[in-house]
Amino acid sequence: MGGQTATYLDQWETFNMKEFIQQRFTLQWKDNQSINKLERKLKIMKCRGTDEEAREYKLMLEEELKENIVIPIKKEQIKWYNLTFMIKKANGKWRKILDAKALNKQKADFHFKMHDSIEVKQTIRLGNWITSLGLSSAFHHLIVQTESQPYLAFEFQNNHYTYKAMPFGTKHSPIYFATAMEPIMQQIRIKTQIRIISYVNDILLLHQNKEYLKNMTWRVIDTLKYFGFIINTEKSVTEPNLIVIFLGWEWNLANATVKTKPKKQLLLSHDLNNMRRWIKTGTEITVKQTAKLKGKLNYLRLQFQEASLFLNIMDHQKAQAARLRGWKTTMTINKTAIPDINWQITKLRANTPAQLIQIPPQMTMTTDEATSGCGSSLERELEMIAIAHGTWNKRQVKLTSINREIKAITQGPRSFAKTLKNSRVQSLAIRNDNSTAVFDIRKWIISISLIKEIKQIHQTIEKLGIQIQITHLPGVKNEIADALSRLPRAGDYKLKEKIFRQTCLQMNLNPTIDSFSQHFNNLLPRLMSTIRGQGEIAIDALNQTKKMELPWIHPPISLLPAVLKKIREEQMEAMIIAPLWPGQIWYTELVNENAQSLMLGWSNEILEPGTSLIKKNLKLHPGKICCFLMD
Numbered sequence: 205m206g207g208q209t210a211t212y213l214d215q216w217e218t219f220n221m222k223e224f225i226q227q228r229f230t231l232q233w234k235d236n237q238s239i240n241k242l243e244r245k246l247k248i249m250k251c252r253g254t255d256e257e258a259r260e261y262k263l264m265l266e267e268e269l270k271e272n273i274v275i276p277i278k279k280e281q282i283k284w285y286n287l288t289f290m291i292k293k294a295n296g297k298w299r300k301i302l303d304a305k306a307l308n309k310q311k312a313d314f315h316f317k318m319h320d321s322i323e324v325k326q327t328i329r330l331g332n333w334i335t336s337l338g339l340s341s342a343f344h345h346l347i348v349q350t351e352s353q354p355y356l357a358f359e360f361q362n363n364h365y366t367y368k369a370m371p372f373g374t375k376h377s378p379i380y381f382a383t384a385m386e387p388i389m390q391q392i393r394i395k396t397q398i399r400i401i402s403y404v405n406d407i408l409l410l411h412q413n414k415e416y417l418k419n420m421t422w423r424v425i426d427t428l429k430y431f432g433f434i435i436n437t438e439k440s441v442t443e444p445n446l447i448v449i450f451l452g453w454e455w456n457l458a459n460a461t462v463k464t465k466p467k468k469q470l471l472l473s474h475d476l477n478n479m480r481r482w483i484k485t486g487t488e489i490t491v492k493q494t495a496k497l498k499g500k501l502n503y504l505r506l507q508f509q510e511a512s513l514f515l516n517i518m519d520h521q522k523a524q525a526a527r528l529r530g531w532k533t534t535m536t537i538n539k540t541a542i543p544d545i546n547w548q549i550t551k552l553r554a555n556t557p558a559q560l561i562q563i564p565p566q567m568t569m570t571t572d573e574a575t576s577g578c579g580s581s582l583e584r585e586l587e588m589i590a591i592a593h594g595t596w597n598k599r600q601v602k603l604t605s606i607n608r609e610i611k612a613i614t615q616g617p618r619s620f621a622k623t624l625k626n627s628r629v630q631s632l633a634i635r636n637d638n639s640t641a642v643f644d645i646r647k648w649i650i651s652i653s654l655i656k657e658i659k660q661i662h663q664t665i666e667k668l669g670i671q672i673q674i675t676h677l678p679g680v681k682n683e684i685a686d687a688l689s690r691l692p693r694a695g696d697y698k699l700k701e702k703i704f705r706q707t708c709l710q711m712n713l714n715p716t717i718d719s720f721s722q723h724f725n726n727l728l729p730r731l732m733s734t735i736r737g738q739g740e741i742a743i744d745a746l747n748q749t750k751k752m753e754l755p756w757i758h759p760p761i762s763l764l765p766a767v768l769k770k771i772r773e774e775q776m777e778a779m780i781i782a783p784l785w786p787g788q789i790w791y792t793e794l795v796n797e798n799a800q801s802l803m804l805g806w807s808n809e810i811l812e813p814g815t816s817l818i819k820k821n822l823k824l825h826p827g828k829i830c831c832f833l834m835d
Contacts, residue, residue, distance in 0.1 A: 228349040229370040229380050231311060238310035242284045242355070245306070249287040251360045257290040258361075260298040264290075265360060268300075273344050275353075277366040283354040286373075294467060302373035307355060314379055319401050319789075321451050321462075321506050324408065325560055326765040327399050327789060329772065330460040333414045334448040335421040337428070338439025342405030343377050344369040345433055346384060378404050388431060396420050397796050399789065403451055406439075410457075414444045453506065461557030463507055472500060473552050479537075480545045488534040494522040495531075501548060507558040508551055510662050513648040514544040516655050564774050565633035565673055569620065571612045572637060575601060578612035582620045584627075592619035609638040610657040613645065613674075617664045624668055632665075633747070634674040642676045675747040697817055697824060698725040699758065699781060703810045707831050711802055715756035715779050719745040720763075725814060728756060746770055754779065764790040768834070777835045783807065783827045800833040 233239060251261065268274045287303040328334075339345075348356060348367055356367040356374075370377055381404060389402050398420050399410045409424060411417040421442050425435055441448060446458040454465045464472070475497055482489055498519055504511040518541045525535035567589065571580040577595035581588060594615060600608065613636055617624065624632065636642055644654065645661060665672050699707075704727045708714060718728040732745040732755075742748050745757075746766055758781040759767050768790055771778050782794055784803075795801075804810050807824045817824075 228347045229352065229377070230349045231307075231352040231355055231374070232314075232376060234310055234312050239283070242307070242310055246282075246284060248359050249285040251288055251358070253289055257298075261288075261290050261300065261360060264298065264300050265365070269365075271344075273341075273367065273369040274365045275368045277354070277357055277364050279364050281354050282357040282364060282366070284357060286356065286358050288358045288360070302356075302358070302367075302371050304356075304371075304373040304375075308375045311375060314376070318378065318382060319403050321453060323765065323789065324401055324450065324453075324455065325462070325506070326769050327401060328410055328455060328457055328460070328560065329412070330457060330561060331446075332410045332412050332457045333417045333444035333446065334441075334450075334455065334457060335409045335417060335444055336439075336441045336448050336450055337407040337409070337421070337425065338436040339405040339407075339428070340434040340436040342433070343372050343381055346370040346380065381405075388427065392424055392427065393789075393792050396423070397792060398424075399792055400424070401789070405436075406450060408448070408450050417444045418442070452503070456557065459557075460560045462560055463555050463557040464504070464552065468503075469552055469555055472504070473549060475500060476545055476549050476552070480542060480549070483537045483539055483542055483545070486536055488536050490534050491522055491526050491529075491531050494518065494525075494535065494537065498522070504548070504551070509558075510648040511548070511551075513655075513658060513662060514547045517541045517544055559671075561773055562673070562769075563631035563671055565631045566629045567624070567627070568633040568635060569616050570635045570677065571609075571616045573605070573608040573612040578608065578615060580612065580616035580619060582616075582623060590620055590623050592616065606638065606640055607654060607657060609636065609641040610644070610654060610661065612636075613641060614657060614660045614664060617661075617668060617670075621664075621668060624670065629670055631671040631673065634672055635677045636674065637677040639676050642674050645672075645674050673747050676743065697811050697813050699727065699804075699829075700810055700812045701727065703804055707802060707804060711779075711800055711831065711833065713754065713779060713800075713833065715754045717741075717753050717755050719755045719757045720759045757781065764794075768793055771834050777833065780832045780834055782830060782832065784830045785827055794830075794832050794834075797834070798832040799835040802831045804829045804831055 253261065265274070269276075284307060286307060289301050289303070290298050291301055293299055346369065348370055353366045353368065356371060358365055370380065382402075385402055389400055389407075392398070392400050397411060398417060401408045407424070409417060409421055411420065421444075425442070428435065447454065447456045449455075449465050452465060452468050453462050455462050479497055481487075498515055501511060501515055518537060521535070521537055521541065525533060529535075566584065568583045569580055570583070572578065575596075579594075580592050582590045592615070596603075596608065600611065603611075613634060616634070617632070634645075644658060648658070648662070698721070715728060716730065718726045718731040721727070721731045722733050730741055732742045732748060745755075745759075746763070753776075755776075755778045757767060757778050761783065764780075764782060767778075767780065771780075777799075780794070781804075782790070784795075785791060805828065807827060807829050810829055811824050813824060
């Protein structure tokens with residue numbers, strides 16, 4: 205198995221990846237001193253463990269030697285020793301771990317965007333069928349460059365070995381593997397109608413037709429085998445289903461929900477119960493232990509978006525201890541964190557699935573505050589439903605404006621609770637003119653001084669059982685923290701007006717509003733601006749309802765999945781301008797599911813660069829541009 209893809213070079217040549225595979229996995233160093241730093245600290249890292257672990261280690265090592273994953277190496281050739289050990293998995297099987305933390309510190313940092321659960325959330329749809337594939341020992345399919353092998357050495361029972369195949373554990377391994385996989389994924393997206401997401405050695409395939417997906421799944425398997433990969437039949441689900449485990453989550457497309465898988469639920473509950481016991485008994489724990497638990501619990505934010513709100517107190521105490529005494533010290537967590545721990549335990553125990561589809565707002569609440577009091581209004585389709593106002597007491601008058609703003613937002617849903625309940629509102633849009641308050645509530649991340657007020661908002665909406673979509677109110681003097689950029693890079697551009705008119709004429713369509721534009725590059729009189737400017741009717745287009753409109757949408761490329769999700773959920777018509785880039789996640793949906801499309805031409809022929817783009821000497825994004833009518 206070790207470096208198996210190297211024996212399939214002719215196949216990789218079809219994607220112009222032959223040179224990449226031949227160059228092999230190479231350790232990229234942080235700077236010129238990295239190698240010297242390692243050599244100064246070179247010492248044998250003895251493999252230690254129980255007798256049972258030693259037996260299992262020996263069996264696995266023999267298998268790795270047989271499959272050419274590891275090879276013997278002379279002691280004098282070794283330039284760095286890595287610690288290795290065995291752990292027992294939940295299913296009773298064993299896994300060999302390479303601890304490369306010290307090695308990773310000397311390796312260069314690369315920015316690389318991996319597919320994640322957010323992209324899964326934006327891609328899946330109600331009623332779609334799913335299959336999933338797992339690859340066996342995926343990283344081991346790629347080979348390590350000879351010059352890098354001495355830095356991947358380890359010791360076992362006085363013998364010395366190194367990795368010939370790319371190991372798990374080094375921070376560049378996932379990047380290298382994803383780079384190798386992406387051309388294959390792109391070709392599958394181009395040649396089939398399935399949507400496909402890959403995360404390291406896990407692959408998710410989606411389509412609305414069960415039989416088509418089943419057939420295409422086997423075609424994908426054949427394709428992966430053609431390039432030298434081995435399918436893990438135990439991890440793979442080749443029969444289309446509506447429920448699948450992927451990235452540690454249980455995705456249910458029968459009702460478009462997601463929840464924590466049972467095994468993860470038990471492990472997190474165990475960690476939380478331990479933490480609660482330590483807090484109650486005043487047990488000292490390390491700062492790193494606290495940080496590790498917080499990292500694990502951040503995982504829950506996909507299911508419980510407000511989870512970070514209930515980590516704030518513990519995180520604040522951890523940060524204080526680290527700042528005053530360092531990361532290697534111990535700390536005792538204050539009992540004020542226990543209610544937050546209890547909330548996490550309760551949520552995990554219930555494991556209530558989170559809705560993946562955002563319900564379009566049925567009513568809009570606007571709030572404001574002043575030094576004397578606060579006011580709020582409730583509207584439905586521009587019709588005023590109710591108003592509420594109040595005055596601050598002596599203590600509240602002395603609060604900061606952000607505190608009062610958050611209190612005003614809290615008071616609104618309470619004042620309108622009866623109306624919201626009687627009208628059976630499931631989703632409420634909240635508009636406020638304080639960008640800081642909007643950001644804090646949207647992300648559920650807040651300073652310790654405001655934690656009480658933010659929790660009150662959460663408790664109110666949870667009690668009402670509604671979703672909220674909070675947006676910044678346009679046309680105010682506050683700095684808009686969450687303004688959307690229309691551009692993929694710094695700079696600006698727009699479709700040439702002549703091309704715009706020809707497009708509308710040829711498609712026989714009359715768009716009514718220009719989304720994701722600014723007052724100096726809009727193509728229609730009515731616009732939704734990305735920043736506060738002149739004449740816009742709203743900002744933050746993704747959080748606006750566009751009923752009875754035909755929007756002209758030319759969004760930042762990175763927002764295309766979110767835009768398509770918005771169109772699906774609101775069941776609206778829209779004209780989308782997008783580059784024709786085969787292989788992208790959004791490509792399949794745009795090309796195969798549009799009601800009408802028109803090729804506009806090459807970007808440098810039909811787009812007009814703006815002053816900022818010209819000043820910074822930036823180029824327009826490459827490729828052909830197409831207009832799609834999505835319905």
